[in-house]
Ligand SMILES: NC(=O)C1=CN([C@@H]2O[C@H](COP(=O)(O)OP(=O)(O)OC[C@H]3O[C@@H](n4cnc5c(N)ncnc54)[C@H](O)[C@@H]3O)[C@@H](O)[C@H]2O)C=CC1
């Protein structure tokens with residue numbers, strides 16, 4: 432199969448969809464891989480390294496796209512990239528369509544088959560292709576939040592662990608999944624007081640058991656959220672209803688009850704954000720203030736630690752990529768309903784019910800699309 436790896440073009444996105452090791456694996460399976468010149472640079476992989484494992488280097492982006500049957504990316508396609516997609520091609524990348532109506536409509540119009548990393552599931556109920564980046568973003572959320580708490584950033588001027596004689600600050604994590612647990616671990620390691628809110632008692636039980644009382648677990652209710660906003664220096668938004676738009680859990684009126692300079696980090700921004708006042712920001716300009724509360728809402732956080740993230744992402748995606756390339760999407764998705772959960776758009780049809788619900792658009796059943 433002809434496989435293409437374009438250079439990512441989103442703001443400060445330095446990841447690439449495949450490491451040279453991943454390319455080598457695909458070539459060993461008999462596939463041809465075209466890598467756009469410079470695609471790996473931001474992750475520390477030179478063109479020569481890709482060439483060395485047998486990739487074809489291409490400097491003309493239009494040829495990278497037009498020659499491909501399978502296009503591998505990291506971030507959702509930007510408008511200039513969508514314009515290059517066509518029927519018969521398969522795109523495998525993060526999409527987050529429930530928060531992106533225009534992108535949904537343009538992918539439908541392109542006729543492409545679009546499989547999203549973040550809605551592929553596994554037999555244990557996890558999201559194996561979202562998890563590696565959620566681990567990264569969860570860990571980064573505390574770094575970003577701690578920085579935003581500095582006075583010069585508009586923050587409270589509070590050091591998360593405190594110092595002897597000065598109490599640590601409270602960090603509340605809403606959603607104790609992969610992002611949430613990783614954020615909590617970092618906050619705990621820094622010596623903050625850590626609380627996790629979740630609506631899954633089973634998840635809270637796991638976390639309670641794992642952290643042996645070092646992290647306070649609280650069932651998430653509106654009362655618990657009211658309490659969290661009053662007493663937290665830093666709140667991390669880490670909820671997810673897979674495939675769906677994030678529920679707005681902290682409303683604008685909550686901000687009145689927060690201490691001015693407190694910080695909201697909305698990691699769930701890629702699904703639309705779980706705070707009413709969140710809007711996507713970029714690494715170039717990551718924070719803004721609403722009613723004195725600092726907001727950090729970068730939708731591609733792992734892009735900033737691209738070397739780590741590219742390696743972690745390729746390790747997770749590669750087995751799926753190899754299967755797609757060897758078998759073609761129709762056969763592979765028909766045989767694996769967990770992988771098939773990734774199919775969002777096919778040949779002008781919207782497949783993912785959660786996206787249909789978000790935009791009140793008609794949905795074609797998966798079985799019909801795979802026929
Ligand atoms: N901004 C960025 O760069 C990145 C963003 N993300 C996003 O972070 C979000 C979280 O991802 P994961 O941790 O992997 O998901 P996950 O599925 O592992 O965890 C989500 C947790 O939220 C809980 N939850 C759902 N509804 C809730 C509610 N109403 N109140 C409290 N808890 C609730 C679930 O029970 C679950 O434990 C996703 O939107 C994901 O796309 C992930 C990586 C990078």
Ligand SMILES: CC(=O)C(=O)O
Nearest residue numbers: 525564701730731733
């Ligand atoms: C998950 C995602 O959107 C990211 O890693 O940027």
Ligand SMILES: [Mg+2]
Nearest residue numbers: 701730731732
């Ligand atoms: Mg994202």
